[in-house]
Amino acid sequence: MGSSAIQMVCVTLGVLGLIGVIVCCALPRWKVSSFTGANIVTSQTTEEGLWMNCVVQSTGQQQCKKYDSLLVLPSDLQAARALTIISCMLSSLSLLILFCGADFTTCVENEDVKPKISIAAGVGLLLAGILAIIPVSWSAHIVVQNFNNPINMSQRMELGACIFIGWAAGALLLLAGGLLCCVSRSGSGSSGGTAKYYSNSASAPSKNYV
Template structure:
């Protein structure tokens, strides 16, 4: 039981860190950054593009950000990225509440199979959250790489993968790993508790003294 609780707590900690990372990644503007094709060119500014805003960083260190004006005027990948990241953040919140209710370290429910299966359901929701969060970074990375090697795209419009994509992959991995640990701990504990093992004390054979006393008593009664 102690090992199952430790695994569940580890999975919950990883999932909470991953869920916080989802919120951070969704707000970062560094999904796409300016691609520098030649190293000998002195660049005066760098462009960052995110889901909600785009920023221009000057060589002096000054940064100016502008929120996207129209939602309908955004590209399909930006709209899908926003939707999936928001859904992932909300689903992670629901998964956190369900897991806390079914966790072994809380007293929201009485211990039993129901509590273990509730914790397993929370872990499954964390896994689903990780899958949702994994889609936007992969989609952005595919489009960035395709445009980078496309000769028809001007060099001024070529972009590179930003730090937010790598953080998105890391948070998705944490959610998948943490949710898997929670599911494994809850299901395994539930299966073990469903089949209790009963131990019976072995019978001792009668000793020679007891047998002789029994024979002596029988003789006296006869």
């Protein structure tokens, strides 16, 4: 029962992490324009994402434009696209595997195989979390580096909301994968010991005393 409860918690954390990665991939809020100068017009805000950049007016109107070509994008943006999409696919696949091998489902009847399936799902969630953290950390490093560059004083950008969402989503996926691996290994060891105990007990010769 305890293992099932922890697995349900891991599923919840994994789903929240997956939603965070999807939001991070879809919204154009990786970089936002900074207003740190004295003579900067704040009537509009520039936002950049993985797929488009947007200009938001002070009246609330928003105009977005998709990037013209993948080949003209910087290397960090190209890598962020690939890693974020792979993280979404890997976390989704890991959650499906977890549902098949969890203790609170009956998709797999063999109790000895369930811990192995759960460990595979946990490793997948760990990899998905790492793949989610890498692109946002890379983009954050470049934003901070360009922000401190005195040459780009007029075009400074700050960290957008998607950077923080990506960090949170990656942390949730790592937590879910770590818990799942720990619970699955402990459950596998205990079930193996119990099976061995019963096997030895069953094979032990019986003695009849008169």
